[in-house]
Amino acid sequence: MPILNISACPPTAGYVGAVYKQGISESEVISYLNESGIASKVNSGYFSFSPYFNESLRAIYVEIGFYEEGAPIKAYIFPGSKYTLLLVETDFNLNKGPLIYAESLLSGLLSPEKIVNESGSPNNWNPPVPYAVWSKLEKGVNLDVKVVRCGYMYSKLREPEINRIGVVANGIDYNLSFSIIKKIEEKGLKVDYLGCSEESILKASKYRVVIFLGGHLAPITGKFVLPLLKNRSAYLEENGWLIFPGRWGTGGTFIVVAGSDRYMTRKAAEEFLKGWADIIVRMVKEGEEVSLTFNSTFHIAIESHGGCGLLEESRxxxxxxxxxxxxxxxxxxxxxxxxxxxxxxSVENGEIRIELQRVSTSLICVQCIGVITANISIGPLPPGSYKVCINGICGSVSISKY
Known part of the structure; x- marks a missing residue:
């Protein structure tokens, strides 16, 4: 726990970060960013992470979005000889979406397979916890994390504004599968092909929904997909295809539509069109949430709301x-x-683990202490005993034969 300053106040935003067991120099970072086309969004120098943090830290940053107040959201890269830190600004709920986006955007420079730690902290904890973790690993220096008076006054992430579907795919998957996704336009929602480069990922950040055609082994695009799939890549290889969505960036949704080879990716695209097209149209046009799925049958769907109440412990x-x-x-x-x-x-060996994060509904409501409720449906599942953990709270349940 951080050291508390007596004049501390609530946080207004936060930082999330990933430490890579990968040494890299500042010149390598700059060279990559120039060659990849990201350079127009880059700055370097010494930065402070709070008006009350005295030390300025050397880093390179990329702008990856905006707060509602208009300030850019930055992804900082701290090069090191053994470990490199990717530190990303986010909201006070420590939304991981901006970090996931940055990991994908920079995957040609920083290998997602070399991530050894992911963490986060509010912006009134200084230095940020991910920086303290990196400092210990890279420099052998233990830093005291202190709660300071206030962080910078930024709060809500500005959501993507393009209400169309963007598609990232290499030439092979474009030729075999894009025409299938393009059929969504028959439902009144335009589909744009964005390409398959870092500049494509920059464009993708502005779309409410982005579809990645192809898996983690796909030429060119595989590096962008790997941080999105994380430990689900083994499932893809074993089961042939998957459709996997998640949140990234400042409120957008990515959907990986992938197969174990180019032809299975086409099959995944066909399944996506059959089972997902109507959901995606509603989500983009009306802001409806999308459920998560491994494939066309298994779903984890959520309905959530908040209200006034008092709850001392999560249940x-x-x-x-x-x-x-x-x-x-x-x-x-x-x-x-x-x-x-x-x-x-994740779903593995009868254990289902779900991580929930909060987002403001932007509704006008009374000021009170609140309780946030999630109603989650998981399945279909075969008969058996299951352990379910949500945000670290676990329980057991059995499904009987019927």
């Missing part, structure tokens, strides 16, 4: 409903005008 209720698990998760929070979304999940 989780589980019950079986046929071959589905129903999970009700509740957590106390200072803002009743918030809801949960699914930031990450």
């Amino acid at each position: 989780l209720l589980l019950k079986a409903e046929g071959n589905y698990i129903r999970a009700i998760y509740e957590e106390g929070h200072s803002d009743p005008c918030s809801k949960f979304y699914i930031a990450d999940y």
Whole structure:
């Protein structure tokens, strides 16, 4: 825990970061950013992460989005001889979306497979926790993290404004599968091909929904997909295809539509068109949340809302409903005008782990102590016993044969 300053106040934003076990020089970073076309968004120098943090730290940053107040959101790169830090600005809920986006954008420079730590802290903790972790690994220096008076006054992430679908794909997957995704236009939603380079990922940050055609082994685009799939790449190789969405950037949704080879990617695109097109159209046009899925049958779907109430400890209720698990998760929070979304999940050996994060609903509501509730449906699942963990709270439930 950080050292508390008696004049501390609530945070207004935060930092999330990834430490890579990968040494890199500043000149290598600059060279890559110039060659990849990202250079127009780059700056370097000495930066302070709070008006109350005396030390200025040498870094290179890339602008990856904006706060609602208009300030740019920066992804800082701290080169090191053994370890490199990617530190990204975010909101006070420590939304990982900007970090996931930055990991994908910079995957040609920083290998996602070499990430050894991901962490975050509010912007009134200084230095940021990810920087303290990196300092210990790279320099052998233990830094005291202190809670200072206030962080910089930024708060909400500005959501992407382009209400169309962007598609990132290499030439092979474009030729085999893009025409299938393009059929969504018959439902009144335009589909744009963005290409398959770092500049394509820069464009993608402005779209509400971005589809990646091809998996982590796809030529050129695979490096961008790897940080999005993380530990699901093994599932793709074993099962042939998957459709996997998640949140990234400042509120956009990515969807990986991938197969174990180019032809299975085409199959995944066909399944996507059958089972997802209507959902995506509603999501882009009306802001409807999308459920997470491994493929066209298994889903983790969420409905969430906030309200006034008092809850001292988070709680989780589980019950079986046929071959589905129903999970009700509740957590106390200072803002009743918030809801949960699914930031990450894994399913392995009968254990289902779900990470929820909060996002403001932008509704006008009374000021009170709040309780945020998530109603989650998981399945279909085969009969058996399951352990379900949501934000670290775990329980067990059994699905019987019927």
